[in-house]
Amino acid sequence: MSDDIDVRAWLQERGTDTVKHPGGTLYKHLCRVSDRLADLGHGPQVQAAGLTHAAYGTDGFDLALLFWQERDELRGLVGEEAEELVFLYGSCDRDRSWRRLAETGEVTNRFTGAVTSLKGDQLTVFVDLTAVNELDVIAKDPSILARNRKSFTELFTAWAKVASEPVSKEMRLAL
Template sequence: MDDIRAWLRARGTETVEHPGGTLYAHLNRVQERLGALGHDRDVQVAGLTHAAYSTDGFDLALVDHTDRGPLQALIGDLAEDLVHRYGSCERSRTWKTLPETRQVWDRWTDTAVPLPDGLVTPFADLSVINELDVLEQDPAIAARYGGYFRDLFAAWAPLLSAPVQAEVRRVLA
């Protein structure tokens, strides 16, 4: 993953402020935590690069979401697909209905896109681990939004891997 970390550093992630320090530090924490919770390399790499196209909650793109080839070449097709879906997710229209619909509202195309069965848990786990990291790094955010995420992630329990469910309970207890 050294090549991916070098790519992130070349795009200035070490200088971008983020709860807990820098965007680079956050991305590494998400990747490491996904690995510690049993996810394979593709999901870990998606965690490491999850903000590459920007997100609904962090509007800084490291690369244009319409030019997917370079990131695919760097991290692989499966990881890039997960990163693209994560970046495209319009949270206000996706998160509350995700357990029922298993679809992501794409903020770039304004369409609902079904998640393939094999991506439902990785998508949900990545989303949760990202938010848990932010909550742990910034007590003010945790105080303001902890209850919201506790309720949301409880509703997502059927989508989450068992280790991520346990992590939610540990962090949001």
């Protein structure tokens, strides 16, 4: 596993500092998500996942930094635990997963259709990463929250049951 400096250099080599994203660039967004996860009490593996969460693209941001079939490259960079979380996040079919996530713990893979069941800490970490990503986006572009307030209110209210206490508090404050 590489250190944070190597991961950030890898992200810049992949052009993330030239990709527009709410609040500036994709690179800045990735760094903010990682930093916020740290501030909210998550350890190095979750922070590394936050820093690279868009590596395979996402259901809401289609640009991939590498193909999901090339998981070994990211695994070597951030470690197995972080890469597993990045893959879960990037492969999540939001329409089929998010609304009932807190109730079922099920994440449907948008690439394969497979369903992964999360329990306990796995679910909390996934929800925390997902929520922190959304919190950063709406903080940098409040019009997204204004246009989607009902959806975010429903999601964040449901997710608060399985999120960590610090992330639950952040979700409440954002609304």
